[in-house]
Amino acid sequence: MAWVDVCNMALRRIGEMPIDSLDDDSDDKAVSACVDCYEDSRDEVLCMFDWACARARKTVTVDSTAPDFGFDYRYALPSSPYCLRVISIEDAPEYRIEGRYILTDQETSINLLYASRITDETLLDPLLRRAIALKLAHDISRHLVPSESLRQGIMDEFDEIVMKAKSANQCADYNTDEDENSSSTGNSEWIDAGR
Numbered sequence: 001m002a003w004v005d006v007c008n009m010a011l012r013r014i015g016e017m018p019i020d021s022l023d024d025d026s027d028d029k030a031v032s033a034c035v036d037c038y039e040d041s042r043d044e045v046l047c048m049f050d051w052a053c054a055r056a057r058k059t060v061t062v063d064s065t066a067p068d069f070g071f072d073y074r075y076a077l078p079s080s081p082y083c084l085r086v087i088s089i090e091d092a093p094e095y096r097i098e099g100r101y102i103l104t105d106q107e108t109s110i111n112l113l114y115a116s117r118i119t120d121e122t123l124l125d126p127l128l129r130r131a132i133a134l135k136l137a138h139d140i141s142r143h144l145v146p147s148e149s150l151r152q153g154i155m156d157e158f159d160e161i162v163m164k165a166k167s168a169n170q171c172a173d174y175n176t177d178e179d180e181n182s183s184s185t186g187n188s189e190w191i192d193a194g195r
Contacts, residue, residue: 003121006042007034009133013157014141014150033140041136045128046115047085048162052172053125056081056116061109062100071103082118088113098157127165134158 006019011030019031046054050155060075067074077083077100086097090111095104102110118124124132138154140148 003038004034006121006129006133007136009130010034010038010137010140013134013137013154014145016144022073030144031139033143034136035141036143041139042132043084043117045132045135046118049166049169050087050115051125051128051165052169054084054115054118054127055087055124056083056114058112058114059109060102060112062107067101072105073107074101074103075110075112076101078114078116080111081118083112083114084117085115086112087115093162125165125168127161127168128137131158131161131165134161 004019004022005149007022011018011034016030019026019028019034022031022035022038027059056078058078060078063074063076065074066072077086077097086102089095089102089104090113093104093106093110095106095110096101097103102112103112121129138151138158141154173190
């Protein structure tokens with residue numbers, strides 16, 4: 001699946017014909033709307049939640065320029081893969097994000113977990129792909145089919161898909177340590193409780 005396929009999911013949702021490519025030189029109004037909106041729609045959805053498929057980890061070293069005041073050090077947010085949102089910093093030092101920098105008093109390096117920009121659509125899980133398509137449908141509908149009832153229906157669908165995706169994402173965070181301990185004895189607390 002390519003980004004044009006995600007755009008076509010959005011276009012079909014609003015009753016428009018699919019497109020062949022995202023060629024910027026096209027005079028097609030649907031192509032123009034998709035080109036104008038799809039990156040922002042994708043990034044907005046990726047920023048909304050800690051999507052397992054968008055997580056990235058990086059050890060970041062201190063920047064050579066210190067903040068003028070308030071904190072002793074600054075660290076540039078990663079650009080490859082591009083950091084959309086900080087999820088956590090290991091050992092949670094006090095920090096603040098300003099612009100594309102993390103300001104803190106930690107002096108050596110920081111271990112950063114963050115939401116990254118996904119540019120390869122094959123890395124999207126199916127529910128996230130659907131959520132991005134619905135967000136894009138909502139955003140392009142104002143240019144192509146200006147109907148508030150359509151836009152509201154799309155947002156209702158979007159909210160439902162995001163809830164399902166969040167639930168599925170939590171399963172990806174399942175703590176396997178407990179599972180390994182219970183399977184090594186052949187019993188689990190759940191099975192033991194039934195005896």
